[in-house]
Amino acid sequence: MSKTATSSRPVLTGIDTSGAYPVHYRFSHAKSGNRHLVVVFANFSAPDDYGWSNGVLDNVRANILWVRDTFDGQNSYYLCKDMDFELERSVVTLISNVMHSLGLTPDQCTMWGGSKGGSAALYFGLKYGFRNIVSVVPMFRVGTSVQKRPAIADFMMGGQVTDEKVQVLDRVIPDLVQAGANPRANLYLLSSPQDENYSVQVEPFLPLFKNYENFNFVYSDSPFITDHTTVTRRNVPALMGLLNLLVDGIAPRIGFVTNGHEQPDVDRSGIDSYLKSTSQVRESFSAPVVLSPSAGERVPDANVRFAGTAPGAVRLSFWEKGKYVGSPPVAPDGSWSWTRDRAWSKGDHTIRMFAVDAHGFHSPRAEIAFTVTARDSVSFGTEERNPSQEGTAPAPPTISYPAPGQQVTGAEVGVAGYAENAPHVTFAEGGVSLGSVPVAADGSWSWSPGWSWLPGPHTVDCYAVDADGAASRGSGASFHVVTAAESPRAQAPLGYFQ
Structure with missing residues (x-):
């Protein structure tokens, strides 16, 4: 299972290929047996298209599923490619698979996101009946929003951005609200008059929620909010408090609620089986073979040439002491060779590597240990130099x-x-x-x-x-x-x- 250091929580990565579109995800188990799932959708500026992945969710007690919004190298609002909404169905298939593997129901799930991710949280939460929805500065008019990002508009609308397609995407969320989809949802929507999108993308749609029994609108008005992006940063502490209440079963409203429901000894075999079957690391994908240098070889040339085989791979990824070293391509026949642009330092080296296929799946790791006996041919700029060299x-x-x-x-x-x-x-x-x-x-x-x-x-x-x-x-x-x-x-x- 591939691990990703996006926060202090142990995080597993995988790819669900059961739908028409492969969906990349990250997953972190709940703390203390908590029985809840938080699904996190990404905004446009999210690192590697995983939203809220910088550690801000570390103290959330629930299981967390981060869903990546990258399909064929482009963002999609988690909705469509070429107006094909099979992409959306692939996303909800991933969410459902994780939910069922945990033995949970939609009543034990929270959809969470900001901006583009806020739109996705609102859309998936309403359409598929998830109980809790937290939508931060969403865009209701998706088609109008993506027109400001031509590459994404082309991707979603099939290369021809027409008024008709824009209107279809503009209606996907308002039509759900107007139809009263998922009326029992605990809805929390946050926006601000300082958000340049507020008057067009949020305010006109608030009256549509009048029949929702627990719709909560957080109107964040502050001189410290300057634009769309600062609304979220200003409200992070309050949002984290709200999220942990929802995880504990407390949806702020008048009435009696219960919380807790932890099961420290719950059977995790279902989710463990799912995570293993969708892991980004595939045991059936052979690890790369290194033919040169041989294991333990003493190499007299600091410009070490690596060579070997990796059938089924398109590239390799080389690492030393946890740092990325290089990514040589693999030929169609599975052969590869690589010499790094700069020389290796004198002494012992252990290089770990894995193969990557065309779909992004990883092989198990391989490693090669060797010793460079020659002096470095080049001293790299970030390495420490002898003080006598400073003057020259x-x-x-x-x-x-x-x-x-x-x-x-x-x-x-x-x-x-x-x-x-x-x-x-x-x-x-x-x-x-x-x-x-x-x-x-x-x-x-x-x-x-x-x-x-x-x-x-x-x-x-x-x-x-x-x-x-x-x-x-x-x-x-x-x-x-x-x-x-x-x-x-x-x-x-x-x-x-x-």
């Missing part, structure tokens, strides 16, 4: 592309610049080596990573390295990755990154 270290490289803070698309982002009196420039992000390139005779250099970056801000630290291995101070290349449809194409200097 080259000047930091200059960055000519991208411009500071430039918006670029993930498929095209490289870095370029100039470095005086240095044969190499090396690169890192967050202390993790990304590679190196030689410097041309005129001092210019350019580097393309060979992968697409995740959306969001990035800073690549660049270091000039001289012939003796002394590295300069770092120069940061900062940029913000957006989808190709969200920003004009970044204009790199002609000839770079070809």
Whole structure:
């Protein structure tokens, strides 16, 4: 079972493929045998498209299911692709499978989310009869909302954004409310007049809830709220208090309620079986085989060449001491070979790796231990240098592309610049080596990573390295990755990154 360190809670990851669309998820078991399930939907800025995954839910006592909103590399409001709502049914199939594996009912579930995730929580909670719904700054007019994000609009509407399709998506949530779907739901909706979307996306629809017996609208009016995104941050403590009340069976209203219902010794075989069957790590997917270097080999060359086989894989993922090292591709016949851009340090190394198939499933782990007997050929910029080298270290490289803070698309982002009196420039992000390139005779250099970056801000630290291995101070290349449809194409200097 694959584990993900999104918080201090043990978290398991998996892919439910029982519907038409594979749905990625993360799951964390309840504390002290609590008998409740919280389903978490993601907003647009959620890391890796898993919402509320930064530890804010650590103290929630319930089982937690994070549902990822990534389908064929794009967001979908958890609703549709090409107006095909089989995507929605795949999502609810995952939720139902987890719920039934835990031996729970819809009355023991809370749908939870903010913004895009708030819309999903409202939609799935009303349509499929889940008892508790917490919707933070939702968008009621989904079609109107996605028109501001052309790539998502194209994905959801099949590449042709028409008024008719926009209206269909605009009605999916209001029609449920107007029809009185799930009238016994405990509904908690939070918004603010400081949210720029409030007057169009929320306020006109509040009267539709008049027949809901426990509809609660939290009108958050504060000078410390400045826009759509700060509404949630301002209300996190209150929201966590509400969530734990719902988990305990207390839906704030007039009347008698009971709480608790923990079962510390409950049979977990159902959920354990489901998690194992949908795990992202597939035991039937063979671990990669390393043919070179051999186990325990003493390698005289610091530029170690790895080679082996991994049938069924499209790429490998290499790690050392918990840090990502590289991801070489696998040929169609299952063969692979890889030499890292920078040399390995002298001494013992243990590399762990796994294979990844075209659907994102992982193989079991393999590892190879070897010893480098040669001296490092290059000293990486983030490593500690001998103080005697400080006076002779080259000047930091200059960055000519991208411009500071430039918006670029993930498929095209490289870095370029100039470095005086240095044969190499090396690169890192967050202390993790990304590679190196030689410097041309005129001092210019350019580097393309060979992968697409995740959306969001990035800073690549660049270091000039001289012939003796002394590295300069770092120069940061900062940029913000957006989808190709969200920003004009970044204009790199002609000839770079070809």
